Amino acid sequence: MRRKIVAGNWKMNTLPSEGLALAKDVIAKSAEVSSGVELVVIPPFTHLNEVTKLASGTRVAVGAQNCARWQSGAYTGEVSAAMLGAMGVEYVIIGHSERREYFGETNSQLYDKIQQALSSNLMPIFCCGEKLDEREANQHFQVVKQQVEESLFALDEQSIKQVVIAYEPVWAIGTGRTATTEQAQEMHAYIRNLIAGKYGSQIADSISILYGGSCKPSNAAEIFAKPDVDGGLIGGASLVAADFIAIAKSF
Numbered sequence: 001m002r003r004k005i006v007a008g009n010w011k012m013n014t015l016p017s018e019g020l021a022l023a024k025d026v027i028a029k030s031a032e033v034s035s036g037v038e039l040v041v042i043p044p045f046t047h048l049n050e051v052t053k054l055a056s057g058t059r060v061a062v063g064a065q066n067c068a069r070w071q072s073g074a075y076t077g078e079v080s081a082a083m084l085g086a087m088g089v090e091y092v093i094i095g096h097s098e099r100r101e102y103f104g105e106t107n108s109q110l111y112d113k114i115q116q117a118l119s120s121n122l123m124p125i126f127c128c129g130e131k132l133d134e135r136e137a138n139q140h141f142q143v144v145k146q147q148v149e150e151s152l153f154a155l156d157e158q159s160i161k162q163v164v165i166a167y168e169p170v171w172a173i174g175t176g177r178t179a180t181t182e183q184a185q186e187m188h189a190y191i192r193n194l195i196a197g198k199y200g201s202q203i204a205d206s207i208s209i210l211y212g213g214s215c216k217p218s219n220a221a222e223i224f225a226k227p228d229v230d231g232g233l234i235g236g237a238s239l240v241a242a243d244f245i246a247i248a249k250s251f
């Protein structure tokens with residue numbers, strides 16, 4: 001049985017007091033969600049200390065949006081995986097398309113970040129996905145293959161099993177344009193197949209692959225019903241607790 005996960009990436013939204021209120025609301029409503037679904041909130045760094053304290057002992061886990069690719073040292077402005085782990089953070093997003101686009105993160109740097117995350121016992125949520133022009137040029141499988149191979153395939157079997165993958169077609173992020181359920185299923189199955197080719201089908205079948213990109217209460221059930229979709233990485237809709245919970249209840 002694969003883990004079902006619904007994770008809310010708040011991105012660079014909410015001031016600390018607003019973030020705490022949002023986390024409280026998610027925790028309060030979390031009982032409405034089937035116990036088989038893991039809930040994760042992923043606030044900005046500045047809120048993590050307070051939100052992890054608030055979420056401690058509840059069913060809501062906390063993630064970070066990024067971590068450094070180094071262990072420690074003279075890297076001004078960076079936050080290490082160990083620092084996150086020490087705060088009680090359990091997940092970390094690695095390679096979100098906004099990090100790739102605005103901060104030039106490369107597949108090999110993302111491999112380093114995954115290693116850092118794993119060595120601090122954080123579960124990486126590794127993001128992959130093609131841009132609109134790549135899909136239109138029918139290059140989407142090739143793009144995702146390269147991202148997965150270059151960032152994940154040097155991991156050993158024990159390590160890959162800790163990784164959660166999020167397929168996020170860039171053209172569907174924050175645009176209101178969702179991938180069709182067929183497009184999502186097709187790519188999720190493709191990714192699982194890639195993993196199976198490298199690590200075997202038992203490992204591939206155990207890895208959760210989340211969908212991200214304009215997922216909302218009105219379309220979540222349809223997307224989550226697909227056999228290779230194991231949950232969602234939710235952006236905009238995760239900023240409203242009732243919507244985030246409604247999405248999680250779609251399983």
Ligand SMILES: O=C[C@H](O)COP(=O)(O)O
Nearest residue numbers: 009173174213214235236
């Ligand atoms: O990390 C989340 C994704 O970028 C999806 O964002 P969105 O739900 O606002 O489209």
